[in-house]
Amino acid sequence: xxxxxxxxxxxxxxxxxxxxxxxxxxxxxxxxxxxxxxxxxxxxxxxxxxxxxxxxxxxxxxxxxxxxxxxxxxxxxxxxxxxxxxxxxxxxxxxxxxxxxxxxxxxxxxxxxxxxxxxxxxxxxxxxxxxxxxxxxxxxxxxxxxxxxxxxxxxxxxxxxxxxxxxxxxxxxxxxxxxxxxxxxxxxxxxxxxxxxxxxxxxxxxxxxxxxxxxxxxxxxxxxxxxxxxxxxxxxxxxxxxxxxxxxxxxxxxxxxxxxxxxxxxxxxxxxxxxxxxxxxxxxxxxxxxxxxxxxxxxxxxxxxxxxxxxxxxxxxxxxxxxxxx
Amino acid sequence: xxxxxxxxxxxxxxxxxxxxxxxxxxxxxxxxxxxxxxxxxxxxxxxxxxxxxxxxxxxxxxxxxxxxxxxxxxxxxxxxxxxxxxxxxxxxxxxxxxxxxxxxxxxxxxxxxxxxxxxxxxxxxxxxxxxxxxxxxxxxxxxxxxxxxxxxxxxxxxxxxxxxxxxxxxxxxxxxxxxxxxxxxxxxxxxxxxxxxxxxxxxxxxxxxxxxxxxxxxxxxxxxxxxxxxxxxxxxxxxxxxxxxxxxxxxxxxxxxxxxxxxxxxxxxxxxxx
Amino acid sequence: xxxxxxxxxxxxxxxxxxxxxxxxxxxxxxxxxxxxxxxxxxxxxxxxxxxxxxxxxxxxxxxxxxxxxxxxxxxxxxxxxxxxxxxxxxxxxxxxxxxxxxxxxxxxxxxxxxxxxxxxxxxxxxxxxxxxxxxxxxxxxxxxxxxxxxxxxxxxxxxxxxxxxxxxxxxxxxxxxxxxxxxxxxxxxxxxxxxxxxxxxxxxxxxxxxxxxxxxxxxxxxxxxxxxxxxxxxxxxxxxxxxxxxxxxxxxxxxxxxxxxxxxxxxxxxxxxxxxxxxxxxxxxxx
Numbered sequence: 077x078x079x080x081x082x083x084x085x086x087x088x089x090x091x092x093x094x095x096x097x098x099x100x101x102x103x104x105x106x107x108x109x110x111x112x113x114x115x116x117x118x119x120x121x122x123x124x125x126x127x128x129x130x131x132x133x134x135x136x137x138x139x140x141x142x143x144x145x146x147x148x149x150x151x152x153x154x155x156x157x158x159x160x161x162x163x164x165x166x167x168x169x170x171x172x173x174x175x176x177x178x179x180x181x182x183x184x185x186x187x188x189x190x191x192x193x194x195x196x197x198x199x200x201x202x203x204x205x206x207x208x209x210x211x212x213x214x215x216x217x218x219x220x221x222x223x224x225x226x227x228x229x230x231x232x233x234x235x236x237x238x239x240x241x242x243x244x245x246x247x248x249x250x251x252x253x254x255x256x257x258x259x260x261x262x263x264x265x266x267x268x269x270x271x272x273x274x275x276x277x278x279x280x281x282x283x284x285x286x287x288x289x290x291x292x293x294x295x296x297x298x299x300x301x302x303x304x305x306x307x308x309x310x311x312x313x314x315x316x317x318x319x320x321x322x323x324x325x326x327x328x329x330x331x332x333x334x335x336x337x338x339x340x341x342x343x344x345x346x347x348x349x350x351x352x353x354x355x356x357x358x359x360x361x362x363x364x365x366x367x368x369x370x371x372x373x374x375x376x377x378x379x380x381x382x383x384x385x386x387x388x389x390x391x392x393x394x395x396x397x398x399x400x401x402x
Numbered sequence: 403x404x405x406x407x408x409x410x411x412x413x414x415x416x417x418x419x420x421x422x423x424x425x426x427x428x429x430x431x432x433x434x435x436x437x438x439x440x441x442x443x444x445x446x447x448x449x450x451x452x453x454x455x456x457x458x459x460x461x462x463x464x465x466x467x468x469x470x471x472x473x474x475x476x477x478x479x480x481x482x483x484x485x486x487x488x489x490x491x492x493x494x495x496x497x498x499x500x501x502x503x504x505x506x507x508x509x510x511x512x513x514x515x516x517x518x519x520x521x522x523x524x525x526x527x528x529x530x531x532x533x534x535x536x537x538x539x540x541x542x543x544x545x546x547x548x549x550x551x552x553x554x555x556x557x558x559x560x561x562x563x564x565x566x567x568x569x570x571x572x573x574x575x576x577x578x579x580x581x582x583x584x585x586x587x588x589x590x591x592x593x594x595x596x597x598x599x600x601x602x603x604x605x606x607x608x609x610x611x612x613x614x615x616x617x618x619x620x621x622x623x624x625x626x627x628x629x630x631x632x633x634x635x636x637x638x639x640x641x642x643x644x645x646x647x648x649x650x651x652x653x654x655x656x657x658x659x660x661x662x663x664x665x666x667x668x669x670x671x672x673x674x675x676x
Numbered sequence: 677x678x679x680x681x682x683x684x685x686x687x688x689x690x691x692x693x694x695x696x697x698x699x700x701x702x703x704x705x706x707x708x709x710x711x712x713x714x715x716x717x718x719x720x721x722x723x724x725x726x727x728x729x730x731x732x733x734x735x736x737x738x739x740x741x742x743x744x745x746x747x748x749x750x751x752x753x754x755x756x757x758x759x760x761x762x763x764x765x766x767x768x769x770x771x772x773x774x775x776x777x778x779x780x781x782x783x784x785x786x787x788x789x790x791x792x793x794x795x796x797x798x799x800x801x802x803x804x805x806x807x808x809x810x811x812x813x814x815x816x817x818x819x820x821x822x823x824x825x826x827x828x829x830x831x832x833x834x835x836x837x838x839x840x841x842x843x844x845x846x847x848x849x850x851x852x853x854x855x856x857x858x859x860x861x862x863x864x865x866x867x868x869x870x871x872x873x874x875x876x877x878x879x880x881x882x883x884x885x886x887x888x889x890x891x892x893x894x895x896x897x898x899x900x901x902x903x904x905x906x907x908x909x910x911x912x913x914x915x916x917x918x919x920x921x922x923x924x925x926x927x928x929x930x931x932x933x934x935x936x937x938x939x940x941x942x943x944x945x946x947x948x949x950x951x952x953x954x955x956x957x958x959x960x961x962x963x
Binding site: 128164174 | 567570574575
């Protein structure tokens with residue numbers, strides 16, 4: 077069953093078209109991630125689903141109901157902002173209960189619901205603090221609490237982890253995944269970080285310049301990217317992509333091979349290059365080769381690969397792992 | 403602190419005492435003198451101290467006119483400042499949050515409000531035709547009209563520092579425009595609100611010209627007008643005239659002691675951006 | 677096209693707009709018409725530019741206009757220069773710096789009428805403290821407010837006394853935004869204190885200068901209460917300015933003439949402030 081349906085959604089600011097004819101279906105209970113470089117329109121698209129931004133044309137359906145013209149608060153959505161947007165003058169308790177208080181619900185009902193929500197997010201001991209007195213992760217959880225208490229049909233997340241440091245970010249990724257499993261709610265999540273997309277999503281939507289490039293599960297996108305853009309965006313280090321004569325020799329417009337799908341050897345292989353730079357990460361070694369035609373080849377070898385800067389070595393693509401585009 | 407900084411400080415303080423403090427000492431000394439003593443206008447220690455006598459006599463002059471004046475000035479100041487805060491914040495909010503071609507027009511009016519001297523006689527004509535001439539209500543609205551530009555500018559630049567995410571979060575929480583403004587934005591404007599209150603209170607309380615034009619008549623007298631009236635009446639009673647000056651000087655002094663940070667913020671708002 | 681209600685409705689502006697329009701804009705626009713009439717308590721009669729012609733003809737009206745310009749430029753120039761010097765002094769870490777700032781600033785907050793009356797007493801030709809002090813060191817004190825040549829300048833000095841604290845305060849805020857790095861770099865380059873003042877402080881404190889000059893010019897051109905409290909425009913009309921002329925003509929029942937004075941005053945402000953603002957902004961781009 078579908079939860080969110082976008083039909084031919086467009087958005088222009090003056091003569092500038094930032095969202096170009098987007099059609100998308102998000103299933104109930106899915107964790108759907110919009111990913112793309114900055115300026116691709118992912119945040120605008122999310123804000124159009126939330127109702128904070130109006131669409132120039134098209135239709136938005138949430139849970140079977142056409143909400144294209146509905147107010148943000150009438151769409152059955154909740155949103156977690158990049159800055160968390162916690163009201164600085166209110167306590168955690170008042171922040172979480174703000175929506176219910178606006179709706180004029182009885183105080184006892186608000187109190188019970190706030191307590192319950194806070195309990196589930198381990199915020200119970202912080203209820204009387206102001207946001208200023210909280211850590212980054214705690215603020216994040218308050219923002220999530222404010223969303224949960226609305227009991228929304230769809231959760232919207234706008235780059236919620238980008239203000240956190242690396243360690244906390246990976247912890248929050250797990251917490252969000254757990255939360256999704258526990259609530260079973262539909263979540264739409266915007267990020268520019270492909271690691272977040274790969275680790276959290278059931279469904280990834282790759283956006284580029286206001287268009288959908290590809291929709292699919294993380295491994296589908298990894299294994300079968302439909303375009304050089306998707307191929308280059310998903311996976312790290314980036315896929316090696318070649319055009320021109322190299323690609324022509326492979327009978328395609330663009331030829332691609334992931335660094336982890338190149339076998340390095342000192343004795344022989346398809347391409348011979350000179351080692352320019354080596355990154356030893358412990359678990360594996362990333363080697364940058366200079367090649368007269370390909371210019372640069374990036375390869376990833378497992379473990380501590382023995383090689384020195386200036387060495388001449390060979391790189392060999394694994395069969396069946398090569399990508400040929402148009 | 404270097405020796406040089408110490409000496410410069412001592413010399414500066416000596417000069418400042420003569421130039422800036424002496425006139426206030428003169429006010430105080432004259433205010434507590436007897437009638438004959440004060441009429442000589444010289445800078446001297448009072449022959450006899452008459453602080454309470456002079457104080458009570460000033461209050462009783464012309465059937466407690468000064469008390470009425472304090473009451474009127476307070477009413478005008480309180481109501482005008484309340485409206486200035488409310489109107490200024492609302493205009494500054496829409497102006498900052500909602501870009502539109504109208505904004506240029508509004509800015510034009512704000513600048514005009516800061517620069518252009520009010521056209522007094524036509525204003526009296528307007529006040530008369532709506533029945534507000536010589537009324538406290540009319541004076542309140544006049545102060546609002548004249549102080550609005552400054553309030554709008556202060557509020558607008560402060561609202562620019564409040565993230566728009568907060569409005570949007572409230573919108574999603576189901577807040578109406580009025581709820582967003584009164585429950586989310588207004589509480590966050592406290593620092594700039596205090597500044598507006600303090601600066602506008604002082605300027606309205608000290609205003610002389612506008613009551614002179616728009617509030618003639620005994621029953622509507624304001625504090626500054628009493629000074630003007632007494633200046634004629636007390637030609638031979640300088641002790642009472644200066645007691646009145648002393649009483650008028652005290653409210654700003656108290657406000658300055660408690661709110662000097664906010665006053666400084668308000669008065670220097672334009673200094674950094676130009 | 678989808679239209680949604682904005683969370684920032686225009687009616688928020690409405691209450692303020694009504695008050696401002698009725699009590700400020702309407703009178704301002706009406707003043708153009710009234711300045712072309714002979715207007716008294718009972719009637720208005722269109723007389724074309726006659727009121728303005730009178731301003732060019734009558735010596736006391738010409739005098740008032742010239743005095744307005746002298747007052748505005750003299751107070752603005754002195755407040756700017758002395759304000760900056762005081763601000764530099766009061767940010768140099770001298771002893772009692774905080775107290776001195778308070779002392780210099782406090783007159784800004786005090787009733788102008790009260791100050792005017794006080795200084796009129798201090799400047800009394802025979803008994804006034806100033807002349808008594810001058811006499812004690814053998815100098816003959818002038819009639820500060822009774823000498824027609826001197827009266828306007830005496831008021832200018834008191835206006836400087838009352839207003840220089842605001843200029844100082846604005847300059848102190850401006851100086852606080854100048855990074856100490858510039859002074860250290862200048863010292864490395866071997867600059868003297870005087871050179872630092874003219875080559876670093878003066879150019880970098882420009883935004884504050886713009887504020888001080890603009891505010892004090894506007895204030896000076898509109899100035900009324902201090903002059904009124906100290907001299908009532910006298911002796912004769914030697915210290916009259918446009919604002920006091922407007923009041924006197926209003927009191928005398930010449931409403932049309934009074935309003936023409938008003939129009940001249942804001943034309944004067946426009947003619948001085950607008951080009952100045954444009955010039956200040958253009959210089960800004962050059963930096």
